[in-house]
Amino acid sequence: MREPIHQNAASSRCPEAGWLVPSIQKAHERSQTFGLDTSMRPDYDVLSTADLALKLEQSRVLCTHALPVMETLREQIVNTHSMIVLTNAAGLILHSIGDDDFLQRAEKVALRAGANWAEQQQGTNAIGTAIAELSPTVVHGEQHYLAANRFLTCSSVPILDPYGELIGVLDVTGDHRSYHQHTMALAKMSVQMIENHLFSNAFRGTLQIAFHGRPEFLGTLMEGIAAFTCDGRFLSANRSAQFQLGMPLAALRAHTLSSLFGLTSPQLIDRLRRNPERHLSLELSNGTVVCANIEFRRPALGEEAWPPVTRAEDIPAQRNDGAPPAPVAKAMSRLSYLDTGDPQVAAVIGKVRKVLGKDIPILITGETGTGKELLAQAIHNDSPHRSGPFVAVNCASIPETLIESELFGYEEGAFTGAKRKGAIGKLLQANGGTLFLDEIGDMPYPLQVRLLRVLQERQVNPLGSTKSIPIDVAIICATHRDLRDMMSQNRFREDLYYRLNGLVVKLPPLRERTDLAAVVPKLLQSESAEHGAGQRLRVADDVMALFERCTWPGNFRQLGNLLRTAAAMVDSDGEILREHLPDDFFDDLREPGVAPIAVASLPSLQGTRLQDVAASAIASAIAQHGGNVSAAARALGVSRNTIYRKMQCTPREDTLQEGR
Incomplete structure (x- = not known):
């Protein structure tokens, strides 16, 4: 098992120039097999701005959590003639920051965003060699393969x-004459911070146990963190937890809360009830006694997994038969949670419910940010596969050269640089549960036939293996692309398309939805708890009117980030005002349109009922605005939901427009 980052490793010592430790010697041998010569000019092929922007979007989650840590690290090494580099899993530099004088020197060897520093391009270097060895690596001066x-x-x-x-690499590079012994230690600590942030973000809404043998290390980078489902199924553990438990992730996946910590979920909950401070003493399976903090984490903005829990006595009791308690099951039934009043979304949910448990693949289409993965997770949580894992794979974010091994896994020795014991692919990880293939339109064409074979035969052959492993997995796919158009261009296989589209549903973009007034408070619910007891965040009426006019090009991703930022800026009354909105939000507003309709323009009101007056006003407004419901609602000063409710009908795309 690889040691945790906070442990000192021999590789962190800076050897004398020219002395090649075994890992560097192996890297030099690989460089030779790549056909590189020590005196050759390195590969300085840097991505275009557009291509780099795509790579940055594909690594958005990594960048979000890494960049603040990089800034903190920068403050610690400022004026040391060095720089900090972040790459993706393929060695492509995503971001670089550092001392201006050294950045200029680094430019000469393309040590900047858009350049690839894999060993195949640059020979032995710390970034590429760390990726190949999957281990912290120092490459000093003469140890670089290229002069x-x-x-x-x-x-x-x-x-x-x-x-x-592997998701990326953090690198600190400087002039070889000013190397500092503590540089690797700082880099390891920074990576542990990034990984812990990624861990917390990935497992919101789960049972998390933070533990360490010494209580003073709780709340520090040294603490181990393990995540479990409500019924005690193991999800994952950070590096420190793996070290303390004495097992790598692959082995831990066979364990449960009970086998690792010696108590079941009901027993843990009972101890929490008797100990409101939630600071417990637990015994690991290896006999080590640790101090632990238990947390039922609140989901992220707009998500729901566990019911809100703020006190130990609020935690629902577990049934003796091992099934999840009713409150948890209700919260996990997220199709109902997503049904917030929009007719188009309600139609999607209604169709999905009819095929649950019938082994019919589902294809979700819609623009980026419309909530396709959230719907996929909801489908899983309401399906017969809900007790199994939900494994999401973004086909656009994995390099084309790696996606096959990511999906199917590989046996020991399948290819150079592989992990010694091979790796389990996503298909096998999802066995017994649901595999969500996001951006399926970006799957390489040659790989599509392998996926089709798996779907037909329900068996997986890892790379380098002659064995077929049977799997039971539900498949949900999503894309923002037009797959039919891609088929006509021979970019997507027709047979795979018709194998995946048992049920095709389309999520509407946010600008076309009629439930914004219901969605916004729901998104703000999870933020309210962080702004004082009893305080609830709310949106001012004029701001909600602006929301109704926004085109929301980023859809829910844009709305969620806007609300999260605004929630951090509000005053003590908790009301989100115009001044709490970002400046670029106003660039996305549609024109207000026609002036409000005058009462004199409406039909005679004499002898009519109030509801008839309302219906008449709505009909007149819709007619004056060419069927545009959004514009009619703004003219009348009501929400689109009100119009649909008054008309007592579902909007139809052939008669009503949504201000597209």
């Missing part, structure tokens, strides 16, 4: 995602 890079000393640490898979 052009020998003025550098680089300290690189792999970044693993919450499931133990």
Whole structure:
């Protein structure tokens, strides 16, 4: 098992120039097999701005959690003639910051965003070698394979995602003459911070146990964190937890809360009831006694998994038969949670409910940010597979050269640089549960036939293996692309398309939805608890009117970020005002349109009932605005929901427009 980042490793010592430790010697041998020559000019092929922007979007989650840590690290090494680099799993530099004088020197060897520093391009270097060895690596001066890079000393640490898979590298690079012994230690600590942030973000709404043998280390980078489902099924553990438990993730996946910590979920809940402080003493399976903090984490903005829990006595009791308690089951039934009044969304949910448990694949279409993964998770949580894992794979975020091994896994020795014991692919990880293939339109064409075979035969062959492993997995796919158009261009297989589209549903963009007034308070619910007891966040009426006019090009991702930022800026009354909105929000507003309708323009009101007056006013407004419901609602000063309710009908795309 690889040691946790906070442990000192021999590789963190800076060897004398020219002395090749075994890992560097192996890296030099690989460089030779790549056909590189020590005196050759490195590969300085840097991505275009557009291509780099795509890569940044694909690594958005990593960048979100890594950049603040990089800024903190920068303050610690300022004026040391060095820089900090973040790459993706393929060695492509995403961001770089550092001392201006050194950044200029680094430019000469393309040590900047958009350049690839995998060993195949740059030979032995800390970034590429850390990826190949999957281990913290220092490459000092003359140890670089290419002579052009020998003025550098680089300290690189792999970044693993919450499931133990490589997601990127953090590197500190400087002039080889000013190398500091503590650089690697700082890089390791920074990576542990990034990984813990990624872990907390991935497992919101779960049972998390933070533990350490010494109580003073709780709340620090040294604490281990393990995440479980409500019924005690193991989800994941950070590096420190793996070290303390004495097992890697692959082995821990076979365990439960009971086998690791010696008590079941009901027993843990009972102890929490008797100990409101939630600071417990637990015994690990290896006999070590640790101090632990237990947390039922609140979900992220707009998500729902566990019911809100603020006190130990609020935690629902577990049934003796092992089934989840009713309150938890209700909260996990998220199709109902997503049904907030929009007719289009309600129609989607109604169709989905009819095929649950019938082995019919579901294809979700819609613009980026419309909530496709949230719907997929809801489908899983309401399906017969809900007791199994939900494994999401973004086909657009995995390099084309790696996606096959990511999906199918590989056997020991399947290819150079592979993990010694191979790796379990996402299909096998999802066995017994649901595999969500996001952005299926970005799956490489040659790989599509392998996926089709798996779907037909329900068996997986890992790379390098002759064995077929049977699987039971539900498949949900999503895309923002037009797959039919891609089929006509021979970019997506027709047979795979018709195998995946048992039920095709389309999520409407936020600008077309009629439930904004219901969605916004729901999104704000989870933020209210952080703003004082009894305080509830709310949106001012004029701000809600602006929301109704917004085109929301980023859909729910844009709305969620806007509300999260605004919630952090509100005053003590908790009301979100115009001044709490970002400046670029106002660039996305539609024109107000026609002036409000005058009463004189309405039909005669004499002898009519109030509801008839309302219906007449609505009909007149819709007619004056060419069937645009949003514009009619703004003219009347009401919400679109009110119009639909008064008309007592579902909007139809052939008669009503949504201000597209």
